[in-house]
Amino acid sequence: MKLLSETHPLVSGATSDSPLVQALRGERPERVPVWFMRQAGRSLPEYRALRSEHRMLDACLNPEVASEITLQPVRRHGVDAAVFFSDIVVPLLIAGVDVDLVAGTGPVFAEPVRTAADVARVKAEFTPERMREAIGPIRDAVALTVAELGETPLIGFAGAPFTLAAYLVEGGPSREHLRARALMHSDPETWRELLAWAADLSAVFLETQIEAGASAVQLFDSWAGSLSVEAYRANVAPASRRALSLAREFRFPNPRDTATQLRVPVIHFAVGSGHLLEELAALDPDAVGVDWRLPLDEASARLRDLFPLQGNLDPAFLSAPPEVLEAHVADVLARGERAPAHILNLGHGVPPTTDPDVLTRIVQLAHDR
Numbered sequence: 533m534k535l536l537s538e539t540h541p542l543v544s545g546a547t548s549d550s551p552l553v554q555a556l557r558g559e560r561p562e563r564v565p566v567w568f569m570r571q572a573g574r575s576l577p578e579y580r581a582l583r584s585e586h587r588m589l590d591a592c593l594n595p596e597v598a599s600e601i602t603l604q605p606v607r608r609h610g611v612d613a614a615v616f617f618s619d620i621v622v623p624l625l626i627a628g629v630d631v632d633l634v635a636g637t638g639p640v641f642a643e644p645v646r647t648a649a650d651v652a653r654v655k656a657e658f659t660p661e662r663m664r665e666a667i668g669p670i671r672d673a674v675a676l677t678v679a680e681l682g683e684t685p686l687i688g689f690a691g692a693p694f695t696l697a698a699y700l701v702e703g704g705p706s707r708e709h710l711r712a713r714a715l716m717h718s719d720p721e722t723w724r725e726l727l728a729w730a731a732d733l734s735a736v737f738l739e740t741q742i743e744a745g746a747s748a749v750q751l752f753d754s755w756a757g758s759l760s761v762e763a764y765r766a767n768v769a770p771a772s773r774r775a776l777s778l779a780r781e782f783r784f785p786n787p788r789d790t791a792t793q794l795r796v797p798v799i800h801f802a803v804g805s806g807h808l809l810e811e812l813a814a815l816d817p818d819a820v821g822v823d824w825r826l827p828l829d830e831a832s833a834r835l836r837d838l839f840p841l842q843g844n845l846d847p848a849f850l851s852a853p854p855e856v857l858e859a860h861v862a863d864v865l866a867r868g869e870r871a872p873a874h875i876l877n878l879g880h881g882v883p884p885t886t887d888p889d890v891l892t893r894i895v896q897l898a899h900d901r
Contacts, residue, residue, distance in 0.1 A: 533793070534781045540745060541678060542784040542796065547685040547747040549787050552613045555873040556748055556797035556818045558840050564865060564874055565612035566898045567687065568891060569752075569801075570881030571605040572617040575888055578604050588633045592622050595672035602677045606684055609892045610899075613685050613748070616674060616741060620691030620754065621699060623733040626666050627658040629700075637704065644703035646715065648722040654700075655725070660732040667736065671744045678745030685748060688741030692753035692802070693730040693771035700726070709758050716767050727771035734775040742782050742796050749779050750799040750821070757804025764811050772800070773815050780816075799842055803880055809834055824848075824879025828867040840873035845894070847878050850886045857890065861897050 541547040551561035573579055579601055583591060591597045601617040621631050621639045630642035645654055678686055698712040699705070706712075716723045738749045751772065756764060776798055783793035800812050801821025812820055813835050820839050822831045824846035831841055849860045861876075868874030876898045882891065 533783050535793075536742070536782055536784050536796070540784065541681075541683075541685065542747050545787065546683050548784065550612065550683060550685050550747070552685050552687075552875065553747055553797060555840055555875050556799070557794070558818075558872040560873055563612075564868070564876050564898045564901065566876040566895045567611045567613040567615060568605070568609075568878050568882050569615070571609065571611060571891065572601050572615060573882070574884035575882050575886040575891070576604055576608065577888075578608075588619065589622070589625060589631075592618050593625075593669045595669050595676055598669075598673040599676040599680070602673075602686070603680055605891075606681065608888060609895050611684075611895055613687050614677060614681055615687045615750070616677070616689050616746065618670070618689055620695055620752065622670075623663065623690065623737040624658075624696060624700070626670070626737075627660075627663045627733055628666075629654070629658055639699050640704045641700060645697075645700040645726060646711065648719065648725075651722050651726045651729070655729050658733075660736045663733060663736050664740075667740050670737070671740050674741050674744035674746060686741075686746045687799070688738055688746035688749035690734040690737040690741075690749070690751055690775070692751050692756065692800075693727045693734055693775050694756055694759075694768045695752070695754045696730040696734065697723075697726050698755045700730075709755055712755075713758070713763070716763065720767070723767060724771075727768065728774060731771040731774040735778040738775070739778040742779060746796075748797040748799065748818075750801060751775060751817075753800075753802035753805070756802040756808060759808070761807060761811060764808050769811055769815060776800075776815065776817070799875075801842065806831075813839055819873075819875065821877070822879065828864060828874070829870040832871040837870060837872065839871065840875065841868060841871040842875040842877050843868075844877070844879040847880055847883050847886075850883065850890050854893075857894075858897060861894055862901075865898065865901055 551565035554561040606614045698709045701712040782796040786792040786794045797818040799819045800817040806826040822843040
């Protein structure tokens, strides 16, 4: 067990009773908390103006720029949480992996990792210890952001080990991740070694954000939906559990009973993972994110109404007529009432073409309910 510092917002009381943290404890706050995946970014004109002066990965590693981008949607939309501005591949970059974000393509790796020798190389050259030495810009960006947020919690963020490993094996984005899945089945030992290493990088990334002031963290798996239940359970879930291990060690005083300790809340979300819902819950997160394909009341029923749920507005409705969007928001909120608690979010990230005023309207609809 690790205790947070006395100045941490969960310890000082700044965020420990915020609507988001209440919901993650399984309580029903006075209003449904709202935040949006990818709220910090492409849909905002102020973001595009700032990014015109900075390459993406440079912006992620510039504490002042990353902090400003994180804060922009909180100022504009009045959301109940900020989510730290970063990219899934940033832990790899900090660890020393040669990766670039290519416009219109995504992450591209100079040296894909596809063999036992490749895994041995990256494990020797790019260690969690080296990452801890180089992660200062992330720590500084989180601290700057938390100082500005006050009573609004910051959600830390990391990519799940399968997503990191899939990028590394494919050498870039892929629709089906055939190379990654082939390595998983053809050389299970090499696969386990690669995922364990990726899990350690994700864990250090989450740990750093928590120590610097994040009030919750989310492990985000972009590609787990491409896996069968059995493949996920046997070949991926142990690494995701390992990635969350450091985050689970942190404790803060229970605002309801200061003689007891609570852990920093963890959200787990995977895209296209309706068939994996029970497997995600088995990792013991505090809340499970649900994408737009599975109604929240059905998700809660499958999880025996034990978990707070996050989600799950369909991003396609963001461009629908106002009355259609409002009906969809009302439907998602109504279905979310079955769970112990509900955090309103999208079922995936904010599309870059989204009108920012639409997001602001969704926050108002949820808060006025």
